[in-house]
Amino acid sequence: MSSxxxxxxxxxxxxxxxxxxxxxxxxxxxxxNHIIGHDLAEGAKLPNEKQLVEVFDVGRTTLxxxxxxxxxxxxxxxxxGPGGGPVVRRPRPDDLREGLTLILQFAGASLTDVLExxxxxxxxxxxxxxxxxxxxxxxxxxxxxxxxxxxxEDHDVFLDExxxxxxxxxxxxxxxxxxxxxxxxxxxxxxxxxxxxYTPRRRLAVAEAHHKIVEAxxxxxxxxxxxxxxxxxxxxxxxxxxxxxxxxxxxxxxVQ
Amino acid sequence: MSSxxxxxxxxxxxxxxxxxxxxxxxxxxxxxNHIIGHDLAEGAKLPNEKQLVEVFDVGRTTLxxxxxxxxxxxxxxxxxGPGGGPVVRRPRPDDLREGLTLILQFAGASLTDVLExxxxxxxxxxxxxxxxxxxxxxxxxxxxxxxxxxxxEDHDVFLDExxxxxxxxxxxxxxxxxxxxxxxxxxxxxxxxxxxxYTPRRRLAVAEAHHKIVEAxxxxxxxxxxxxxxxxxxxxxxxxxxxxxxxxxxxxxxVQ
Numbered sequence: 391m392s393s394x395x396x397x398x399x400x401x402x403x404x405x406x407x408x409x410x411x412x413x414x415x416x417x418x419x420x421x422x423n424h425i426i427g428h429d430l431a432e433g434a435k436l437p438n439e440k441q442l443v444e445v446f447d448v449g450r451t452t453l454x455x456x457x458x459x460x461x462x463x464x465x466x467x468x469x470x471g472p473g474g475g476p477v478v479r480r481p482r483p484d485d486l487r488e489g490l491t492l493i494l495q496f497a498g499a500s501l502t503d504v505l506e507x508x509x510x511x512x513x514x515x516x517x518x519x520x521x522x523x524x525x526x527x528x529x530x531x532x533x534x535x536x537x538x539x540x541x542x543e544d545h546d547v548f549l550d551e552x553x554x555x556x557x558x559x560x561x562x563x564x565x566x567x568x569x570x571x572x573x574x575x576x577x578x579x580x581x582x583x584x585x586x587x588y589t590p591r592r593r594l595a596v597a598e599a600h601h602k603i604v605e606a607x608x609x610x611x612x613x614x615x616x617x618x619x620x621x622x623x624x625x626x627x628x629x630x631x632x633x634x635x636x637x638x639x640x641x642x643x644x645v646q
Numbered sequence: 647m648s649s650x651x652x653x654x655x656x657x658x659x660x661x662x663x664x665x666x667x668x669x670x671x672x673x674x675x676x677x678x679n680h681i682i683g684h685d686l687a688e689g690a691k692l693p694n695e696k697q698l699v700e701v702f703d704v705g706r707t708t709l710x711x712x713x714x715x716x717x718x719x720x721x722x723x724x725x726x727g728p729g730g731g732p733v734v735r736r737p738r739p740d741d742l743r744e745g746l747t748l749i750l751q752f753a754g755a756s757l758t759d760v761l762e763x764x765x766x767x768x769x770x771x772x773x774x775x776x777x778x779x780x781x782x783x784x785x786x787x788x789x790x791x792x793x794x795x796x797x798x799e800d801h802d803v804f805l806d807e808x809x810x811x812x813x814x815x816x817x818x819x820x821x822x823x824x825x826x827x828x829x830x831x832x833x834x835x836x837x838x839x840x841x842x843x844y845t846p847r848r849r850l851a852v853a854e855a856h857h858k859i860v861e862a863x864x865x866x867x868x869x870x871x872x873x874x875x876x877x878x879x880x881x882x883x884x885x886x887x888x889x890x891x892x893x894x895x896x897x898x899x900x901v902q
Contacts, residue, residue: 481748481749486745489720492678493738493739493741496682496737507821644675644678
């Protein structure tokens, strides 16, 4: 039963499609590889248009098409004016927000649906992070809990720490797929509740839930980390449903 | 402790942002509401440019900007030529594929990461679907298993039935968020293994796993549906890792 076709020969260029790419697409892809290969940071200047035309040996129109494509995809920004030109941006989860919001809107989804999806991702993320987080990161999380407790009167500090807490765990999960979705969902959920002020009591309850998660992560036990995170996100979903039923049921809407 | 700010007053227009939108953005959003409100199907013709200019009482440039925005977002396509004009398309999960692929590529993700994310979503989807699937849908799934078994020599039938099986369950889960991500991940994973032929024995093994899932769904037991799906997706991940280690470890790459 070894009649399977080896993958190697079928992907000579490692490409995941068989359609012959346009020249501008090839140039765009090579620029992506260049940025990743040289680990160019956000804000790094790329060669200017004239230099790129020479490097890739293509016409100016083709090059501009490639740059526009990369700009649309959030890989670069193009600075105008003298000394301007293409600058590295790097695509990020938030770039999917508008597209995802529109698909959800067409599917009739509500904030409750967004929270339900997060309630699926977060426990698994915590479970993976339990064995993958460095000790330094765990202490960072513990400090975030302290800050949240100490500043429970400050709404902005609360929101910042809340975001930092979940993002740190998601990044440490080592699962890029879960990290991307979770960040995108968070950004949709945050947008949905902009302006809703938590009470100091509510903020302390969230800090307490975070504390339990940190303890579970410290014990390096995936199951208890998963359970602590599940308790937290399910309680949060219930909170929104109870206190803001209209907001929770309201359809997700696209706003540019 | 009722110092929370009511949501209602803060969202007079139900908008999820506070930035004042450009006119073209407002027009685009109203067109989205029109399409959803009238449940216009893919392919439905929208009023032509001249009519839309009148309806929205905006200039031609503004209207074109709105239409271009909707085209970029996959909401409409614009047919050229006489009798042409804007036609409904409706955005779909696959529209996120390129954007997600790029973010994953910048994060250094591999096919294994994509499968790991699916292994998180699919069991939860099956668990939700266990109580939400109609009996008709369950029989459809049972027939899909039969077709897969009977046509185990036919690669295309296998792929079709495999896709249909997972999509039917995801749609029935009632969780739009999980459905969108899962479809997007599937489309990335499918692209990664294009051209890899399963053996008939492998296809029968997949049919057998699907059969067990259908039985669990029929029993309406979320836990056993979740367990059957988990066994299936984890086995699939292990299969790819064992038989195609290079393919599994290869980085996700953006291809337009």
